[in-house]
Amino acid sequence: MTYAKPAFRHPDARTNDVGCTRRDYEGGLSTLCAGCGHDSISAAIIDACFELSIEPHRVAKLSGIGCSSKTPAYFLSGSHSFNSVHGRMPSVATGANVANRDLIYIGVSGDGDTASIGMGQFAHVMRRNLNMTYIVENNGCYGLTKGQDSATMDTDSVSKKGDINPYMPIDLVRVGIEVGATFVGRSFSGDKEQLVPLIKAAISHRGFALLDIISPCVTFNNHQGSTKSYASFREHNEAMPVDFVPRREAITTSYDAGVVHEVCMHDGSVLRLQKVNEEYDIEDPQSALQAIAHHAKQERILTGLLYINRNSEELHDVLQTATKPLNTMSQRELCPGSRFLDSINAGLR
Amino acid sequence: MKPTDLRDPEYFHKVVDCQYACPAHTPVPEYIRLIAQERYDDAYMVNWESNVFPGILGRTCDRPCEPACRRGRVEEEPVAICRLKRVAADNKDSIIDRLPKIPQRKNGKKIALIGGGPASLTVARDLAPLGYQLDLYDDQPAGGGFMRSQIPSFRLPPTVLDEEVDYILDMGVHTHFKTYVDSLKSVLDKGYDAVFVGTGAPRGSNLDIPGREESSKHIHVGIEWLGSVAFEHIHKIGKRVLVLGGGNTAMDCCRTARRLGGEDVKVVVRSEFAKMKASPWEIEDAQAEDIPIINNHVPKEFVHENGKLLGMKFDQVEVVYDASGKRTLVPTGEEIFFEADEVLIAIGQDNAFPWVERNLGIEFGKWDMPQVDESTFQSTNPKVFFGGDAAFGPENIITAVAHGHQAAVSIDLFLSGKSVRQRPAPGVNLISQKMGVHEWSYDNLVTIDLRQKVPHVDKVVALKDRKVEVELGFDIDTAYREAERCLNCDVQTVFDGAKCIECDGCTDICPTDCINFIDNSEEPVMRRSLRAPANIETQDLYVSERLVQTDRVMVKDENVCLHCGLCAERCPTGAWDMQRFLYSVTKAG
Numbered sequence: 036m037t038y039a040k041p042a043f044r045h046p047d048a049r050t051n052d053v054g055c056t057r058r059d060y061e062g063g064l065s066t067l068c069a070g071c072g073h074d075s076i077s078a079a080i081i082d083a084c085f086e087l088s089i090e091p092h093r094v095a096k097l098s099g100i101g102c103s104s105k106t107p108a109y110f111l112s113g114s115h116s117f118n119s120v121h122g123r124m125p126s127v128a129t130g131a132n133v134a135n136r137d138l139i140y141i142g143v144s145g146d147g148d149t150a151s152i153g154m155g156q157f158a159h160v161m162r163r164n165l166n167m168t169y170i171v172e173n174n175g176c177y178g179l180t181k182g183q184d185s186a187t188m189d190t191d192s193v194s195k196k197g198d199i200n201p202y203m204p205i206d207l208v209r210v211g212i213e214v215g216a217t218f219v220g221r222s223f224s225g226d227k228e229q230l231v232p233l234i235k236a237a238i239s240h241r242g243f244a245l246l247d248i249i250s251p252c253v254t255f256n257n258h259q260g261s262t263k264s265y266a267s268f269r270e271h272n273e274a275m276p277v278d279f280v281p282r283r284e285a286i287t288t289s290y291d292a293g294v295v296h297e298v299c300m301h302d303g304s305v306l307r308l309q310k311v312n313e314e315y316d317i318e319d320p321q322s323a324l325q326a327i328a329h330h331a332k333q334e335r336i337l338t339g340l341l342y343i344n345r346n347s348e349e350l351h352d353v354l355q356t357a358t359k360p361l362n363t364m365s366q367r368e369l370c371p372g373s374r375f376l377d378s379i380n381a382g383l384r
Numbered sequence: 385m386k387p388t389d390l391r392d393p394e395y396f397h398k399v400v401d402c403q404y405a406c407p408a409h410t411p412v413p414e415y416i417r418l419i420a421q422e423r424y425d426d427a428y429m430v431n432w433e434s435n436v437f438p439g440i441l442g443r444t445c446d447r448p449c450e451p452a453c454r455r456g457r458v459e460e461e462p463v464a465i466c467r468l469k470r471v472a473a474d475n476k477d478s479i480i481d482r483l484p485k486i487p488q489r490k491n492g493k494k495i496a497l498i499g500g501g502p503a504s505l506t507v508a509r510d511l512a513p514l515g516y517q518l519d520l521y522d523d524q525p526a527g528g529g530f531m532r533s534q535i536p537s538f539r540l541p542p543t544v545l546d547e548e549v550d551y552i553l554d555m556g557v558h559t560h561f562k563t564y565v566d567s568l569k570s571v572l573d574k575g576y577d578a579v580f581v582g583t584g585a586p587r588g589s590n591l592d593i594p595g596r597e598e599s600s601k602h603i604h605v606g607i608e609w610l611g612s613v614a615f616e617h618i619h620k621i622g623k624r625v626l627v628l629g630g631g632n633t634a635m636d637c638c639r640t641a642r643r644l645g646g647e648d649v650k651v652v653v654r655s656e657f658a659k660m661k662a663s664p665w666e667i668e669d670a671q672a673e674d675i676p677i678i679n680n681h682v683p684k685e686f687v688h689e690n691g692k693l694l695g696m697k698f699d700q701v702e703v704v705y706d707a708s709g710k711r712t713l714v715p716t717g718e719e720i721f722f723e724a725d726e727v728l729i730a731i732g733q734d735n736a737f738p739w740v741e742r743n744l745g746i747e748f749g750k751w752d753m754p755q756v757d758e759s760t761f762q763s764t765n766p767k768v769f770f771g772g773d774a775a776f777g778p779e780n781i782i783t784a785v786a787h788g789h790q791a792a793v794s795i796d797l798f799l800s801g802k803s804v805r806q807r808p809a810p811g812v813n814l815i816s817q818k819m820g821v822h823e824w825s826y827d828n829l830v831t832i833d834l835r836q837k838v839p840h841v842d843k844v845v846a847l848k849d850r851k852v853e854v855e856l857g858f859d860i861d862t863a864y865r866e867a868e869r870c871l872n873c874d875v876q877t878v879f880d881g882a883k884c885i886e887c888d889g890c891t892d893i894c895p896t897d898c899i900n901f902i903d904n905s906e907e908p909v910m911r912r913s914l915r916a917p918a919n920i921e922t923q924d925l926y927v928s929e930r931l932v933q934t935d936r937v938m939v940k941d942e943n944v945c946l947h948c949g950l951c952a953e954r955c956p957t958g959a960w961d962m963q964r965f966l967y968s969v970t971k972a973g
Binding site: 038040041042043044045046047048049057058068069070071072074075077078224225227251253257265266269 | 457458459830831832885886887888889891892893895896897898916917919933934944946948949950953954955956957
């Protein structure tokens with residue numbers, strides 16, 4: 036006998052502006068290992084979409100291959116979904132986004148899907164600043180194939196079998212800042228207080244938003260000696276709290292003025308960030324890279340919103356594409372006929 | 385908040401809402417599970433140990449458990465607990481060999497039980513196996529008290545009553561039926577070591593309005609009339625009958641009248657419908673037998689012609705609530721007349737102790753009621769104990785049973801020379817269900833299942849004979865479907881913070897948002913800051929010790945936990961464990 040999640044909900048469950056409860060944003064029952072960080076990230080995406088009052092059918096969720104890439108089945112069952120080829124989610128997302136710019140694109144990938152087989156596509160989708168949220172569920176290992184080290188595994192981290200990783204890790208946030216992502220954050224599956232606002236901010240960001248989320252693998256990478264276990268990550272986490280204030284709400288929380296930084300987002304919502312120090316300028320890529328490196332040297336992992344570029348041009352701006360989705364256009368608009376084709380061809384001669 | 389102390393047996397007891405609400409604390413989910421497993425004998429005995437009269441209560445109980453049922457908080461209607469109890473009684477084999485053995489050698493202590501109703505019988509049930517000699521006195525020709533004289537046969541067949549009364553009387557109880565005790569002193573003088581008074585609230589209230597005296601031949605006090613019907617002194621009633629009162633006795637009177645020849649039977653109630661004391665299902669059953677309930681009518685006068693009753697006059701009233709919520713019945717000025725051949729007065733019943741001399745050391749207090757200790761049931765004369773309706777006024781059978789158990793504990797302690805205040809602790813058993821959700825859960829999906837209806841016998845057949853039982857009881861298939869609606873609240877979610885790695889798996893999977901990991905604070909703050917607000921303060925918050933990794937605490941709102949076990953299924957470390965909790969009330973001996 037398998038089990039299923041009962042349809043009952045709390046009688047006093049809150050509803051959002053579009054009349055949905057949190058449970059309306061759920062998906063199928065997860066088949067991942069009990070305690071998997073990925074399930075927490077799914078729950079955080081559910082919370083974020085619920086709190087943003089996003090209608091599920093306005094979302095397209097895309098993924099590649101891996102434990103992480105199974106998870107779109109476990110949230111937003113009312114959304115569009117595409118489970119693509121290993122490491123090739125960015126090109127599918129690009130195609131979908133070019134065709135329908137009005138949807139909210141949430142890509143879910145893993146450390147293997149992104150930092151190994153998908154590294155090429157990952158770099159180029161960031162370079163093009165595609166308007167999407169790209170979530171990496173980063174557990175440092177290949178859980179589906181018995182837990183081999185992945186490219187994000189830290190040097191000297193000990194595998195479950197006892198082997199010490201001799202290689203340098205790829206730090207996805209540093210790659211992201213270098214290559215052109217315009218919103219870069221790092222978080223932890225076990226810290227929803229930071230993660231949920233960060234996802235909300237990423238969704239609200241216009242341009243490519245990268246979230247590298249450390250997500251412990253309870254089965255293969257949650258032991259002593261692993262740098263990506265629940266306990267180890269909590270111990271080394273230097274969390275910068277994030278508060279996301281939607282456009283319609285007045286700001287009520289008060290912070291210690293010196294370290295709080297307010298970022299007005301493209302859609303009018305406000306991000307309130309509590310930075311580790313005053314010198315850190317999250318709108319300056321060099322400052323961000325320095326802060327990350329500085330903390331890494333002290334064996335601290337800086338989490339929160341690390342870098343943002345609010346005034347970038349996303350792919351549609353660069354390509355000067357049509358302002359509305361292709362599916363809202365008539366056949367005449369989409370296929371204007373041979374006369375237009377001839378004129379294009381003439382222009383290429 | 386302080387961490388929840390799981391060593392306190394009352395914590396998890398309270399989570400089993402039905403059991404906690406039951407005066408006798410019958411382990412409801414335990415016997416429902418046994419019914420689902422078709423172990424009817426076992427289910428019956430779980431009941432019998434606790435409430436003594438499963439077959440009787442399965443038909444007549446006031447069901448304090450059902451409004452408490454958790455399913456009523458997540459769905460519309462509670463589990464039909466009461467009628468499932470009847471299923472156990474209806475489908476059991478002989479359980480005679482499971483009854484306690486009665487010692488041949490008595491312990492030398494003699495106890496008198498005055499009144500043969502549920503309270504006295506429960507005392508007998510608990511004390512007979514301990515070797516006490518028990519003498520039971522009752523003015524009726526058979527045991528059962530009000531269960532026999534006041535509950536009509538169409539609700540409780542005499543065979544069912546006899547069977548369960550006899551289980552107890554056959555334990556060697558010396559019965560003195562048709563013996564009205566008119567003096568407690570004379571009983572004490574017989575040298576009893578203790579006396580238990582379970583005489584109920586035997587006096588039906590009268591209605592002293594004009595015409596009452598003159599037409600008294602046609603006016604009856606409800607409980608007396610029901611008794612006369614039960615003992616076959618009365619066989620018929622006039623065609624037009626008015627029943628006064630809005631309680632369960634009124635419902636029994638009107639339905640009995642329908643069976644004795646009453647064709648035009650009306651129930652007339654002073655107050656509005658919503659304030660009627662009768663159980664909703666009793667009202668429904670009366671209405672189904674073409675008996676109108678007429679509310680907001682205050683009796684004014686019995687109208688008669690030379691002693692022959694013609695009918696009754698009522699003042700129509702309006703219910704008015706003032707700012708403080710106090711209710712008054714304001715006459716509208718309209719006077720209503722209903723024709724009637726006979727009237728049954730069922731407007732309440734009172735205690736009466738004319739037979740208790742006032743110089744026996746028994747203090748009497750307000751409303752001329754004896755002063756009885758609420759936990760020991762001892763009066764101010766240490767030898768004399770009270771229970772059932774006789775102790776604190778009219779309640780119901782299950783309350784009388786609960787009193788009986790406690791009084792038996794007291795009598796046993798008292799006669800063993802121990803303090804009646806030092807009561808043994810309840811029995812508690814908490815067992816891990818290690819095999820997981822499939823060991824105890826009925827179904828792999830807790831889902832919305834509407835309450836099953838109990839089938840009734842055809843109305844024409846029912847109204848012909850007052851002895852035809854109206855409710856047919858659940859058949860086995862329906863009973864199974866109803867049993868499956870039970871949420872297993874006795875399978876507890878037990879949290880071990882030392883094992884928790886704070887992965888949030890349980891929080892994310894919980895379908896009703898019960899589980900939270902937050903910073904500790906004061907209870908009112910906590911209740912507001914949970915994932916779903918914990919507004920029902922009678923439902924506890926389960927708070928863990930401080931957790932190692934983040935210093936937060938786990939807080940679980942018990943209110944709408946489905947006991948579905950998904951938290952335990954999703955827990956990678958076994959920090960959540962589903963454990964079956966069995967709580968049994970302290971028994972004598």
